[in-house]
Amino acid sequence: MNITIITVGKLKEKYLKQGIDEYMKRMSAYAKMEIIELPDEKAPETLSETEMLQIKEKEGQRILTKVNPDAHVIALAIEGKMKTSEELADTLDKLATYGKSKITFIIGGSLGLSKEVMKRADEALSFSKMTFPHQLMRLILVEQVYRAYRINRGEPYHK
Numbered sequence: 473m474n475i476t477i478i479t480v481g482k483l484k485e486k487y488l489k490q491g492i493d494e495y496m497k498r499m500s501a502y503a504k505m506e507i508i509e510l511p512d513e514k515a516p517e518t519l520s521e522t523e524m525l526q527i528k529e530k531e532g533q534r535i536l537t538k539v540n541p542d543a544h545v546i547a548l549a550i551e552g553k554m555k556t557s558e559e560l561a562d563t564l565d566k567l568a569t570y571g572k573s574k575i576t577f578i579i580g581g582s583l584g585l586s587k588e589v590m591k592r593a594d595e596a597l598s599f600s601k602m603t604f605p606h607q608l609m610r611l612i613l614v615e616q617v618y619r620a621y622r623i624n625r626g627e628p629y630h631k
């Protein structure tokens with residue numbers, strides 16, 4: 473299975489980079505995983521609704537150019553569906569069973585994801601009602617995908 477994570481905005485924090493690298497290394501035993509990091513739109517502190525929409529749309533267009541037409545797309549969104557780790561594992565397992573070999577997760581920038589990206593998404597996944605910074609979200613996602621693979625293989629994992 474090929475897992476792609478598309479993200480908007482730079483990963484700046486060294487401690488997060490180290491954590492992500494560690495899980496990417498562990499994931500290599502199970503699936504091919506790549507991260508596509510796209511630049512965010514520069515934005516002033518205060519923005520009008522229209523300006524916010526324009527920025528999200530620009531970032532969204534950039535995201536959509538990187539989405540493979542055959543990919544099953546999972547957009548990360550606070551208002552998406554919450555799942556347990558076992559349910560996420562089951563989703564990935566079923567997709568593999570149905571022959572979906574490309575899974576793309578999308579993490580938005582500081583303003584979130586555009587309507588067009590949400591329309592392209594096959595599902596929206598929420599990690600809670602809380603807002604996480606996109607850099608931290610990346611680490612949480614790679615750990616949960618790794619956990620999902622361990623669950624599906626019946627391998628031990630710290631509860």
Ligand SMILES: C[S@@+](CC[C@H](N)C(=O)[O-])C[C@H]1O[C@@H](n2cnc3c(N)ncnc32)[C@H](O)[C@@H]1O
Nearest residue numbers: 548549550579580583584598599600602603604
């Ligand atoms: C800083 S957040 C954006 C917050 C923005 N106000 C919004 O409502 O989407 C950056 C990205 O991280 C992801 N994210 C943050 N918290 C999340 C959560 N609890 N569940 C799922 N995704 C989350 C989303 O992809 C979001 O676009």
